[in-house]
Amino acid sequence: MEHEATQLEKQHVHSVYESTAAYFSDLQTKAWPRVRNFLLEQKPGSLVVDIGCGTGKYLSVNSQVYNLGCDYCEGLVEIARKKGDEVLVCDNLNLPFRDQCFNAVISIGVIHHFSTKQRRIKAIKEMARILTPGGQIMIYVWAMEQKNRRFEKQDVFVPWNKALCSRRFSESNQSGDKGEFVHTAKGQDIHPAQLVISECSYQNNLQPETDSKHSHSMDHCLPRACCMKISEEENRFYSALGRSFRSWFFSRSLDEAALRKQSDKMKRLKHEGVWANSTIPIQHSRHCSLDLGHHGSLLNEPSLDDDDDVFVESLSLKKPQWSPATAAPKDLSLNGGHQSVAQSKGDKASFLNGPVEDRDCLCGCNKDGAGKSDNSKFFKRTSTTDSTDSALDSAVSVGDQTDAMLDTKAFMRYYHVFREGELCSLVEENVPELQILSSCYDHGNWCIIAERRG
Amino acid sequence: MKLLTHNLLSSHVPGLRPGGGFPLRIELGRPSELPPEPLPNSESDEEFLRRVHHVLLEVEVLEGSLQCPDSGRRFPISKGVPNLLLSEDEA
Numbered sequence: 001m002e003h004e005a006t007q008l009e010k011q012h013v014h015s016v017y018e019s020t021a022a023y024f025s026d027l028q029t030k031a032w033p034r035v036r037n038f039l040l041e042q043k044p045g046s047l048v049v050d051i052g053c054g055t056g057k058y059l060s061v062n063s064q065v066y067n068l069g070c071d072y073c074e075g076l077v078e079i080a081r082k083k084g085d086e087v088l089v090c091d092n093l094n095l096p097f098r099d100q101c102f103n104a105v106i107s108i109g110v111i112h113h114f115s116t117k118q119r120r121i122k123a124i125k126e127m128a129r130i131l132t133p134g135g136q137i138m139i140y141v142w143a144m145e146q147k148n149r150r151f152e153k154q155d156v157f158v159p160w161n162k163a164l165c166s167r168r169f170s171e172s173n174q175s176g177d178k179g180e181f182v183h184t185a186k187g188q189d190i191h192p193a194q195l196v197i198s199e200c201s202y203q204n205n206l207q208p209e210t211d212s213k214h215s216h217s218m219d220h221c222l223p224r225a226c227c228m229k230i231s232e233e234e235n236r237f238y239s240a241l242g243r244s245f246r247s248w249f250f251s252r253s254l255d256e257a258a259l260r261k262q263s264d265k266m267k268r269l270k271h272e273g274v275w276a277n278s279t280i281p282i283q284h285s286r287h288c289s290l291d292l293g294h295h296g297s298l299l300n301e302p303s304l305d306d307d308d309d310v311f312v313e314s315l316s317l318k319k320p321q322w323s324p325a326t327a328a329p330k331d332l333s334l335n336g337g338h339q340s341v342a343q344s345k346g347d348k349a350s351f352l353n354g355p356v357e358d359r360d361c362l363c364g365c366n367k368d369g370a371g372k373s374d375n376s377k378f379f380k381r382t383s384t385t386d387s388t389d390s391a392l393d394s395a396v397s398v399g400d401q402t403d404a405m406l407d408t409k410a411f412m413r414y415y416h417v418f419r420e421g422e423l424c425s426l427v428e429e430n431v432p433e434l435q436i437l438s439s440c441y442d443h444g445n446w447c448i449i450a451e452r453r454g
Numbered sequence: 455m456k457l458l459t460h461n462l463l464s465s466h467v468p469g470l471r472p473g474g475g476f477p478l479r480i481e482l483g484r485p486s487e488l489p490p491e492p493l494p495n496s497e498s499d500e501e502f503l504r505r506v507h508h509v510l511l512e513v514e515v516l517e518g519s520l521q522c523p524d525s526g527r528r529f530p531i532s533k534g535v536p537n538l539l540l541s542e543d544e545a
Binding site: 006047066068070072074077078081086087088089090091093094095096097098101102 | 455456458459462463464465466476529533534535536537538539540542545
């Protein structure tokens with residue numbers, strides 16, 4: 001599994017950051033206040049390291065301490081270097097530092113990129129190793145539970161699409177380094193046309209900017225996502241716009257896949273679990289959580305948690321109507337999952353391998369009352385000022401994406417979002433050298449501060 | 455790369471004896487004038503402290519490499535940034 005994990009991270013973490021690094025220098029991302037405070041509380045003369053420092057956002061917060069930053073991504077490190085920061089390139093899993101030499105370590109939005117539990121543990125252990133006894137570490141990870149919603153599953157791909165760039169919204173970016181798209185108030189149905197119009201004008205405004213460049217590898221933008229509401233009326237609207245959308249579904253993490261491999265062979269064969277067999281862990285959709293309005297979710301695996309919401313979105317432009325799949329949920333086998341749905345819509349090609357356009361947008365919102373609603377409104381917008389909510393909207397579950405999806409111009413970043421208490425348990429159960437001092441929820445992140453024992 | 459940073463670094467090539475990765479040997483890309491080694495002296499000697507401060511925090515290696523003392527593996531320093539990544543085979 002190590003190899004799969006490495007490959008996944010290579011493709012969906014490292015290469016994304018490397019490819020998009022050039023755009024980071026334009027990003028005026030804010031430093032989280034709590035992190036700033038943690039740094040400012042360190043005694044003058046302390047040795048402090050930011051593991052996964054990116055462009056070095058936190059390296060100039062406290063000039064009274066020695067700030068060192070490191071990151072896997074050379075591109076980002078170069079940007080930090082140009083700012084005058086002391087930085088190096090290395091791997092969180094194998095830190096090139098001596099034991100017990102730092103007074104403080106910060107890991108902000110980093111370990112959620114590790115694709116297995118063991119790697120996340122190893123990352124934390126490495127950081128504990130380099131801490132001097134009494135030294136403190138602060139860890140921030142994306143939370144599964146966001147302000148008004150939550151991610152569908154814990155292992156997700158968050159797209160990073162050029163179409164999502166917008167200077168218009170940069171002012172509204174209140175917090176953190178993930179762009180957000182301010183939505184209307186929670187719980188209210190927005191008239192789809194209004195929503196779409198506002199989205200469209202947003203998209204249209206982008207057109208002159210985004211169409212100028214068309215190179216595949218350099219298509220990237222700020223990490224924002226748009227969230228679209230879909231209804232039948234919108235189908236016509238979307239047709240007119242000429243865009244296509246895809247849905248992304250969630251399946252399993254690498255850890256789960258490994259467990260399954262041992263205990264569930266037959267079922268896997270039936271559902272074509274290709275997870276363990278591919279170097280790039282692409283798995284055809286095993287369950288298609290398509291909420292088709294009155295049909296509810298297409299597939300509900302019995303093992304899904306009760307609180308898993310159905311997740312929908314896919315609207316192919318070519319089709320006038322989003323018609324419900326005819327197959328019963330349970331019968332949709334792996335391969336058939338997507339395809340049968342696609343076929344029912346009469347345009348398999350566009351569903352699975354839709355045209356890759358600059359403005360491909362991946363949307364996904366939780367539908368309240370999954371599977372029960374009769375209406376055709378698939379989901380509701382909820383307001384969000386959380387940094388990761390926009391990511392929520394467009395997140396795709398690991399394992400459900402197809403090859404075609406991965407091949408789009410959207411850069412998919414892998415995240416393992418943490419449930420409440422998960423980070424604490426992870427440390428308590430696996431990293432005895434650390435003692436947790438405090439934990440909290442901050443702007444869509446779970447945060448802990450721990451101290452090196454000894 | 456400042457010399458204080460160098461002081462914190464250790465080679466993490468697998469299979470080294472404990473402590474075998476430190477200190478990494480600095481190889482300079484271009485000859486540069488390093489200040490002479492300060493003599494071990496009392497910490498209250500201000501002149502000494504100035505020189506230590508200078509060496510640790512004001513001298514930077516811009517181009518060169520760091521060599522693991524035990525394995526000989528070299529880690530490049532380019533534009534002031536050391537790259538301590540191991541390849542997948544090595545790790």
